Amino acid sequence: MKMKVFRYDKETQKPRYDVFEIEPTPGMTVLGALFYIRNNLDDTLSFRYSCRGAVCGICAVQINNVPRLACRTQINSLLEGTAEINLRNYPVEVKEKWDPREEVLVEPLPYFPIIKDLIVDKTRFFEFYNATKPVFKPADEPPKRERLMDPETVKELENYTNCILCAACVSSCPVNLKNPEYIGPAALAKLYRFHIDPREPRDDSRVLLMNNKTGWWGCEFHGNCRRVCPKGVPPIIAIGKARSRIDKIGKVPPEFSKK
Amino acid sequence: MVDYPVHSHDLVIIGGGLTGLRAAIESSKADFDVAVVSKVHPLRSHSVAAQGGINAALANAVGGEDDSWERHAFDTVKGSDYLADQDAVEIMCKEAPRAVIELEHMGTVFSRMKDGRIAQRPFGGAGFPRTCYAADRTGHNLLHTLFEQANSRDITIYPEYYVTSLVKDGGRCVGCTALNIADGTLHGFAAKAVLQATGGYGHLFARSTNALINTGDGAALAYRAGVLLEDMEFVQFHPTTLYGTNILITEGARGEGGYLYNNKHERFMKNYAPKAMELAPRDIVARAIQTEIDERRGFEGEYVHLDLTHLGADKINQRLPGIRLISMDFAGIDPIAEPISVQPGQHYSMGGIAVNTKGETELTGLYAAGECSCVSVHGANRLGGNSLLETVVFGKLVGGEIAQKLPSISKPSTEPLKEACRKESERIDKLLLREEGERVSNIREELRKMMFDHFGVFRDEKTMKEGLEKLHMLQKRFSNAYIDNKDLVFNYTLIYTLELEGMLLIAEALALGAIERRESRGSHFRTDYPKRDDEKFLVHTMAYYRDGKTELEYAPVTLGIFPVKERVY
Ligand SMILES: Cc1cc2nc3c(=O)[nH]c(=O)nc-3n(C[C@H](O)[C@H](O)[C@H](O)COP(=O)(O)OP(=O)(O)OC[C@H]3O[C@@H](n4cnc5c(N)ncnc54)[C@H](O)[C@@H]3O)c2cc1C
Ligand code: SF4
Ligand code: FES
Numbered sequence: 116m117k118m119k120v121f122r123y124d125k126e127t128q129k130p131r132y133d134v135f136e137i138e139p140t141p142g143m144t145v146l147g148a149l150f151y152i153r154n155n156l157d158d159t160l161s162f163r164y165s166c167r168g169a170v171c172g173i174c175a176v177q178i179n180n181v182p183r184l185a186c187r188t189q190i191n192s193l194l195e196g197t198a199e200i201n202l203r204n205y206p207v208e209v210k211e212k213w214d215p216r217e218e219v220l221v222e223p224l225p226y227f228p229i230i231k232d233l234i235v236d237k238t239r240f241f242e243f244y245n246a247t248k249p250v251f252k253p254a255d256e257p258p259k260r261e262r263l264m265d266p267e268t269v270k271e272l273e274n275y276t277n278c279i280l281c282a283a284c285v286s287s288c289p290v291n292l293k294n295p296e297y298i299g300p301a302a303l304a305k306l307y308r309f310h311i312d313p314r315e316p317r318d319d320s321r322v323l324l325m326n327n328k329t330g331w332w333g334c335e336f337h338g339n340c341r342r343v344c345p346k347g348v349p350p351i352i353a354i355g356k357a358r359s360r361i362d363k364i365g366k367v368p369p370e371f372s373k374k
Numbered sequence: 375m376v377d378y379p380v381h382s383h384d385l386v387i388i389g390g391g392l393t394g395l396r397a398a399i400e401s402s403k404a405d406f407d408v409a410v411v412s413k414v415h416p417l418r419s420h421s422v423a424a425q426g427g428i429n430a431a432l433a434n435a436v437g438g439e440d441d442s443w444e445r446h447a448f449d450t451v452k453g454s455d456y457l458a459d460q461d462a463v464e465i466m467c468k469e470a471p472r473a474v475i476e477l478e479h480m481g482t483v484f485s486r487m488k489d490g491r492i493a494q495r496p497f498g499g500a501g502f503p504r505t506c507y508a509a510d511r512t513g514h515n516l517l518h519t520l521f522e523q524a525n526s527r528d529i530t531i532y533p534e535y536y537v538t539s540l541v542k543d544g545g546r547c548v549g550c551t552a553l554n555i556a557d558g559t560l561h562g563f564a565a566k567a568v569l570q571a572t573g574g575y576g577h578l579f580a581r582s583t584n585a586l587i588n589t590g591d592g593a594a595l596a597y598r599a600g601v602l603l604e605d606m607e608f609v610q611f612h613p614t615t616l617y618g619t620n621i622l623i624t625e626g627a628r629g630e631g632g633y634l635y636n637n638k639h640e641r642f643m644k645n646y647a648p649k650a651m652e653l654a655p656r657d658i659v660a661r662a663i664q665t666e667i668d669e670r671r672g673f674e675g676e677y678v679h680l681d682l683t684h685l686g687a688d689k690i691n692q693r694l695p696g697i698r699l700i701s702m703d704f705a706g707i708d709p710i711a712e713p714i715s716v717q718p719g720q721h722y723s724m725g726g727i728a729v730n731t732k733g734e735t736e737l738t739g740l741y742a743a744g745e746c747s748c749v750s751v752h753g754a755n756r757l758g759g760n761s762l763l764e765t766v767v768f769g770k771l772v773g774g775e776i777a778q779k780l781p782s783i784s785k786p787s788t789e790p791l792k793e794a795c796r797k798e799s800e801r802i803d804k805l806l807l808r809e810e811g812e813r814v815s816n817i818r819e820e821l822r823k824m825m826f827d828h829f830g831v832f833r834d835e836k837t838m839k840e841g842l843e844k845l846h847m848l849q850k851r852f853s854n855a856y857i858d859n860k861d862l863v864f865n866y867t868l869i870y871t872l873e874l875e876g877m878l879l880i881a882e883a884l885a886l887g888a889i890e891r892r893e894s895r896g897s898h899f900r901t902d903y904p905k906r907d908d909e910k911f912l913v914h915t916m917a918y919y920r921d922g923k924t925e926l927e928y929a930p931v932t933l934g935i936f937p938v939k940e941r942v943y
Contacts, residue, residue: 125863142618142705154815158867159859163414166585168621169703170514171418187703230556231864250526251481251519261478263490272483276508276515280417312481 116194118148119213120160121222122232130229132211133157139190145221146174146185149233162233169345172279175286176233177222180209182286184345185221193219202339204289224286240282243298247306247324254316262314275308275353277346284340284350290333297333298325300340300350306330307353310360319364322357331357332371378795380562380788383409383530384780386549388537388592389571390416392513392762393744395520396769397569398529401777408529411552411563413587413869415533416521420573420585421765424513425624425696427495427505428477428766429759430470434487435494435503443467444935446504450760451936453499454753455896455906457605457914460934462731462749466760469767474506477766482519484508498625498656499757510624510696512762535561536869537591538802540568540599540740541794547599547739548786551798555869558862560799562791566783567739567776570596571769574723574745578877578884579830580822581719583615583622588723592746594876596727597883601735603917604748604929606725606880607887610756610897611831613659615719617677619704623697623716625758627680628652630693634663635679635713636671642678657755657897660718664831667717679713686710718831722761724752724897725884728916728929733772739783741776743768750914753931754896805871811856814871821848821874825881829888834902838889845885849878882924883917890926891915908938 227235390412572592576584647654828841
């Protein structure tokens, strides 16, 4: 099979696609193939990596025009078409043609500025994260022992604490791609995680923090965030629930009110 | 001449995993200027991958109501095959409940019992549930919590800076040099104190469950600076790692009833541990699997089968969803339908930078904690759930210790840092300027394979000495290594090369330590000396790097309330 890999460096400033011939071993992932290229064919190829086990969130790239983790995507499943993710209303156009039966197209995540080959600048992603003030603020002084929590609540919370901040969702979101101010699914999911934490004050301050178009009200429910998420996080559900809560306490800003 | 930027801070912490972040939080409390320098963004540190949990005698779980720090300490010391220092173990186990409660107070969402208290599960080496967990994503939850805490404080983080050397001035450590991976520039970091929290050396071995970035840089940095490395020969091998990528397949898969089969479809554990079968201690199962493979009863000469199919789809989906996903995502195997291919793999680095219980190294101003250090709470064999505990307990303790000392230390001059940057720049240029030679990746892959084959699950004098010779050859070949990539921006091939240089260095300390330890203890199993020898080897191996050579010395083990006994389970 062939890997078609996006290349770019600051010096020449000329983007191009390099094609590498690879014999995929069983279970070989896109990250494995990138390493094969770097170790054997062309050591100038740059990409990020760490855990290679889909837990650290560092390796998200655009594979066959879908944002996914390089370490969790198997070459064979791509060629056989068993790992398809169908995005809705996705505005990112295919810049390079490829034959999905024998080629895999690997590009940097869209939305973020490209620095080198597959490496992008994620500063903006962490700015969105920080905009939600993501740190636990307990309602009361710490007791001697642990604060008690209902196992069912923990289950609900885990849906959102599972996020590994890989940024695939932001790169797949049509709203992010057209509205640079929208903080996007990952940050909103994080904010919701704190909102539903029963150990925090029950004063809705978390949901009200993003009661605007850069936050909950920017979402158009395309649902791509949930489709691409490698950890099964459903930001779209968090956004829906946050909006209902705001509605219930009568704090919907007039421009978003249905009435 | 280039003027190298020098950043001055009170404390520079190298490493943004659990240890580094916990220390940063502690030391920044007193308004000190603290910086964290890390080769990846802190959230991408290896700590994020820990699955099973963190030990603490909370006495929450049914069956563990009368748990105590003493029982935890006893299990730890016994598990260590009596090589752990009992004063360090005492500190860790006494602090454990407080440390876990504190993490809960910082916001970690631990799994809960019905009554709302933190849930605990059984882990190897303890007779009842003591391990607190956040599903099978404990490391992820802890690291995100500590990052949130550090991120909300006034702590400067330098992500994607690769530390290349420690800098000394007048016999004290005054900082370090680092390569900004994003643009290839060298920076000096001047500090009143430096704390290394750089993690383990797992990728010295082919087949490791560790993150690809765990290359033992920290041990190499310290070693080059003249600091002792302790007990480097003790390396834990996990029995079941996924064939192909060596991702961890947790003990839980056997705990839930999984069987191990060889190519004759025999449950071969009956020949090694007829009673405990698949649930015998880690080192015993690892040796059994390796024996089957070595004696040609494995598959493709590489692995055995871990069969879960008889458990049925429901049980697999309910109890082992993570394992099913890992098998499907990384090996294309659905364990409901077919067995998982597994082989033993490197899992944990017990040895490391020698420190006392305050985290101090031999070198004034330099501290170390977490997996990169050897304090030693794990001795010859670490218990599952104790290493996460070590990161937070000693991260906090050492961070606090340094904070107390900072006011009496004067600000170092920046000159030595600039000078060090100049030297490092020359070293790196030399590598980059070489136009031909041998590909770095060949040497690195050969080294890792050699270490696994010659210093792996089974060890003996002849095989290890052959290994040492191969190591010397590889070291020679490195002087002729070259890379095509000359770009300064995100040159991970260069990082790969710098890592390799350190790996070749610390491999020697490990190899010599293993050859000279003529006994079997914990993870160090010698077929030519299958018994533990307390008379000669109830000691810590201390490796020095002097005049370009490794020398060994031995230091006594700190004993305590638990007398040395045979380790039987
Ligand atoms: C698969 C797996 C599962 C595990 N599960 C458990 C478990 O259930 N329970 C348990 O107790 N333990 C477990 N462990 C062990 C535990 O995860 C580690 O021991 C622990 O997380 C180490 O933390 P640390 O902070 O010391 O180091 P790390 O988390 O490894 O952090 C090291 C840091 O140092 C930085 N660094 C390294 N070199 C350099 C350099 N040259 N320049 C700049 N920065 C550098 C890195 O960027 C990183 O930030 C597991 C390990 C593995 C492999
Ligand atoms: S929500 Fe999912 S896709 Fe988005 S950053 Fe988190 S893990 Fe990645
Ligand atoms: S390398 Fe960590 S998520 Fe892919």
